[in-house]
Every structure is written in C-alpha cells, then in structure tokens.
Amino acid sequence: MSATRLLVLGVVRMFGRAHGYQVRRELLSWSADKWANVQPGSIYHALKKMTTEALLEKVKAEPGDAGPDRVAYQLTEDGEQEFQVLMARSLSEPDSGYPQLCAAVGLLPALPRAHAIRLLRRRLVQFETEERRSTLQLTANDGGRPHVAELFRLWAGIAGAGREWVTALIDRLEAGEYVMAGDPAPGNQI
Structure with missing residues (x-):
C-alpha cells in the first residue's frame, strides 16, 4: 500500500472536494514530500487512477487563477470505504510501514475517538511484542x-x-485531546 493513496483520499475527504493543486499544497505543508516521497506527479497520477477505480469522482471544474480550469474531485462511497480500510491498516498493522503510519496519524481526526484508540492498542501490542522479541534475540546472542x-x-x-x-x-x-470525528461540537458539551 502506498502512503500517497491514503494521503490523497484523506485530503480530498478533509476538504469535501479538492483539485490537484489544493491536495498538493496541503501535503507539502505536511512535508509529505520528505517522509512519504509524495511528489506532484504522484498526486495527479493517484487522482486519475482512483477516479478510474471509482474511488473518486470528478465534480465541476473550478476556474484557475491564471490558467485553465481546475478539475475538482470528491470521494465516492467506495472511496470512503477504501479510506477507512487504509486508515485501519496503517494504524494497526506493523507491516504497513512508516510512511503509511505517518499518513494515518496526520489524518487521525477523521476517525471516531474510540475507534482510533482500538486501532492504536493493536499497534501497541505489536510494538511490545517486537521489543520483547528483540530483547530475547539480544540475550540469545550472548557470546555471539x-x-x-x-x-x-x-x-x-x-x-x-x-x-x-x-x-x-x-x-x-x-x-x-484533539477534535475527532463524532465528537460533540464545541459549546454543545455538557
């Protein structure tokens, strides 16, 4: 799985609808080009590919500042489902990789608080297991x-x-801490 896929879905979801330059600008503000190797070409490629996969749909073009109109995208129902699956895998599965974990952490507020905690508890068990395994290997290497x-x-x-x-x-x-999906709106709390 690519972090780019999760990031692009997440940013489009975050804005409701977004054009490629808007996605690019947002991800650059997160320095995703450095930790996830998200390049402008990969963003536009992901938008096109996920449109053909029916995860995104094109919506009306928006006037460009000085150039051609910009095509905006929004998530489909399948895109929302893919986003949720990618978030769950990225937060809870150790083989998802560091860029995917970073992408999911950047998009964490998109999840309900209890769900995010459940996923992170799975990741915690995996970190604990890996720490124990490595410590045992160190002990077993005594004299090696x-x-x-x-x-x-x-x-x-x-x-x-x-x-x-x-x-x-x-x-x-x-x-x-943090405003999460499904949290009561500020001022509506008892």
Missing part, C-alpha cells in the same frame, strides 16, 4: 558476534520508542 547484538539493540530501541509514543498518544486521546 557483538556487532550483530547492535542490530537487536537497535530494533528493541525502535520498538520501545514506538511503544512509548503510542502509549502517550492513547493517553492523550483518552484525555480528550
């Missing part, structure tokens, strides 16, 4: 090649940092 032990220390450290981060994020979500 010392430089190989550094790999196990690295993996344990990365997993430990991930565990600490996701635990703190879950705590923040449980404490009510």
Whole structure:
C-alpha cells in the first residue's frame, strides 16, 4: 500500500472536494514530500487512477487563477470505504510501514475517538511484542558476534520508542485531546 493513496483520499475527504493543486499544497505543508516521497506527479497520477477505480469522482471544474480550469474531485462511497480500510491498516498493522503510519496519524481526526484508540492498542501490542522479541534475540546472542547484538539493540530501541509514543498518544486521546470525528461540537458539551 502506498502512503500517497491514503494521503490523497484523506485530503480530498478533509476538504469535501479538492483539485490537484489544493491536495498538493496541503501535503507539502505536511512535508509529505520528505517522509512519504509524495511528489506532484504522484498526486495527479493517484487522482486519475482512483477516479478510474471509482474511488473518486470528478465534480465541476473550478476556474484557475491564471490558467485553465481546475478539475475538482470528491470521494465516492467506495472511496470512503477504501479510506477507512487504509486508515485501519496503517494504524494497526506493523507491516504497513512508516510512511503509511505517518499518513494515518496526520489524518487521525477523521476517525471516531474510540475507534482510533482500538486501532492504536493493536499497534501497541505489536510494538511490545517486537521489543520483547528483540530483547530475547539480544540475550540469545550472548557470546555471539557483538556487532550483530547492535542490530537487536537497535530494533528493541525502535520498538520501545514506538511503544512509548503510542502509549502517550492513547493517553492523550483518552484525555480528550484533539477534535475527532463524532465528537460533540464545541459549546454543545455538557
């Protein structure tokens, strides 16, 4: 799975409808070109591809500033379903990769709070498991090649940092930080 696919769906969803330049500008403001290698060409390619897959649909063209009219896109029902599936995988499955996790974290407020916490708890279990596995490998390597032990220390450290981060994020979500999908509107809270 590509982080670009999730990011483009998420940004179009966030705006309700968006044209390619708007998606590009938003993702550049997130520095997605650096951590997810999202380039302008990949954004426009994703918009076209997901339109042919019926995940996005073209809506009326918007006048361009000085050039041709811009085609705007919005999610279809299938696009919404794909977005939800990609978010769930990116937050909860360790093989989804770092760029996909980053994309999902950037789009986290699109999920209901309880659902986001459930997905993050799955990720937490995986970080804990990887940290334990790496620590056991380090112990089993006792007397083995010392430089190989550094790999196990690295993996344990990365997993430990991930565990600490996701635990703190879950705590923040449980404490009510961030406005999430389905939260009561400000001023309507009792």
